[in-house]
Each structure stands twice: as C-alpha cells, then as structure tokens.
Amino acid sequence: TDELFVIGNQFSGIERLVFAHEYGHALVDQHFALEAIGVYPECLTDTDRCLAITALIEGDATYLMYAWLDAYGTDEDALDILEAQYTPTDRVISSTNLPPLYLVRETQFRYEDGYNFVQYLIERGKWQIVDLAYGRFPATSEQILHPEKFQAGETAKPVETPDLQVVLGDDWRMLAFDTLGELGTEMILGYGANYLANVDPVTAKEAAKGWGGDNYQMYYKNTTNQKVLVGNWI
Numbered sequence: 001t002d003e004l005f006v007i008g009n010q011f012s013g014i015e016r017l018v019f020a021h022e023y024g025h026a027l028v029d030q031h032f033a034l035e036a037i038g039v040y041p042e043c044l045t046d047t048d049r050c051l052a053i054t055a056l057i058e059g060d061a062t063y064l065m066y067a068w069l070d071a072y073g074t075d076e077d078a079l080d081i082l083e084a085q086y087t088p089t090d091r092v093i094s095s096t097n098l099p100p101l102y103l104v105r106e107t108q109f110r111y112e113d114g115y116n117f118v119q120y121l122i123e124r125g126k127w128q129i130v131d132l133a134y135g136r137f138p139a140t141s142e143q144i145l146h147p148e149k150f151q152a153g154e155t156a157k158p159v160e161t162p163d164l165q166v167v168l169g170d171d172w173r174m175l176a177f178d179t180l181g182e183l184g185t186e187m188i189l190g191y192g193a194n195y196l197a198n199v200d201p202v203t204a205k206e207a208a209k210g211w212g213g214d215n216y217q218m219y220y221k222n223t224t225n226q227k228v229l230v231g232n233w234i
Contacts, residue, residue: 002030004023013074013077013081014080014086016073017069017077017081020068021061022061023064024061025061028057028060034057037053048180048181051181052140052141053137054114055109055110055114056118056133056134056137056138057114058088058110059110059113059115059118062111062114063118065088088111102191102192105191109141109183113144113145117144139156141183141184142154142156144183145182156179156181157212157213160232161177161215161217164217164228164230168221171221172220172221173222174217174219175218175219175227176218177215179215185211185214185233186205189207190203211233214233214234215231216230216232
C-alpha cells in the first residue's frame with residue numbers, strides 16, 4: 001500500500017531507532033522502485049545477487065538509523081538502547097531458541113556487512129555515491145564483503161557448467177541452478193547445520209576470500225527419492 005504504520009504511544013529509544021530504520025526503507029522505496037529489481041517480495045534471479053542487493057538496502061537503513069541517533073537521539077534514547085544491548089539483527093533474530101548458524105550469518109551479512117559497505121561508500125562520496133549504487137546494484141556478496149571490488153567493477157568469473165542431464169538420464173529432473181557466492185561458500189565451510197563438519201569462522205572467511213565465481217546444480221529422481229548436488233567453483 002506504500003504506507004508506513006506506527007502503532008502504539010509509549011515509545012522508548014529502541015522504537016524511535018527502529019522507526020528511523022524503517023523510515024529509511026520508505027524513502028529508498030519511494031525513490032528507487034525496488035519492486036522492479038527482481039528481489040522483493042521474492043528473489044527472481046540468482047540468490048547471491050539478491051543477497052547483495054538486500055545488504056545494500058539494509059545497510060543503508062542501518063547507517064541512516066545510527067546517523068539519526070547521533071544527530072537527534074537524546075541521552076535517554078541512548079540509555080534505552082544501551083540497557084537493552086539492542087542491535088539491528090535483533091529485529092530479525094529475537095528467539096531464545098537460536099536459529100541455525102547459517103541463518104544467523106546471513107542476517108549479520110544483511111545488516112552488519114551491509115552497514116560496512118554503505119559506510120565505505122559514504123566515506124568516499126557521501127550519500128550521492130550510495131544513490132549511485134541503486135543505479136548500479138552490487139552483483140555479488142563478494143562486492144559487499146569487499147567494497148573496493150564493487151568500486152572497481154569486479155564481477156564474478158564465468159564458470160563452465162557440465163550438462164548433468166546427459167550423465168544422469170531423463171528420469172532425473174533439475175530442482176535448482178543457482179550461485180552460492182563468497183558468502184554462501186563461507187557458510188558451507190563454517191556455518192553448516194552439522195556443527196561437527198564446520199571449520200572455525202575465521203578459517204571459513206579466509207578460505208572463501210578466494211572465491212572468483214561458482215554455480216551449483218541440484219537434481220532429483222522421483223522413483224528412488226535420490227538427490228544429486230554438484231558445485232563448481234573458480
């Protein structure tokens with residue numbers, strides 16, 4: 001409906017901080033037709049691109065939120081936020097039963113790595129350069145994690161994809177063809193559902209920095225309920 005609803009009348013500093021965040025989203029949506037980019041309400045292109053764009057959008061709103069706090073927040077607002085140890089990821093991860101590690105990392109990517117990306121741009125060209133990023137969206141999670149690669153226009157390298165249908169036969173069907181990106185590679189290494197198979201987060205992050213490009217294919221055979229997953233990296 002292009003409307004922003006504020007419900008309630010006993011707001012603390014946290015509610016005002018979140019309002020600043022959401023108001024930032026409303027301004028971006030007003031000026032940059034986000035419904036036309038194939039990301040919202042669902043990802044229509046490769047997942048890594050969608051994650052990169054959402055990191056820009058969430059990083060923008062998070063940066064604006066803290067800029068509001070610095071400029072207009074009262075001492076009482078700051079105390080409310082400090083006492084609650086509030087962070088942007090609390091808006092998404094609020095359960096006492098922690099979600100899987102990879103969901104926590106993906107949320108951190110959108111808000112924290114997104115914030116660092118926007119901060120990098122603002123330090124080099126203020127808000128004007130952030131506006132330009134909405135005209136040339138980041139294409140990979142690598143560009144968010146390493147903003148200098150976004151500035152240099154470094155994109156993913158093409159990866160040769162084998163035709164698995166020829167090998168598997170006609171009774172297999174493709175379920176997915178997608179890109180993991182640097183973030184997805186990092187999460188496979190260090191944030192899998194099987195804790196015992198994970199390397200430590202620092203090693204995962206360092207290893208994933210070598211990412212140049214990737215794709216994966218997922219096939220399924222109805223008669224035997226078998227799955228095949230093949231990944232290709234450069």
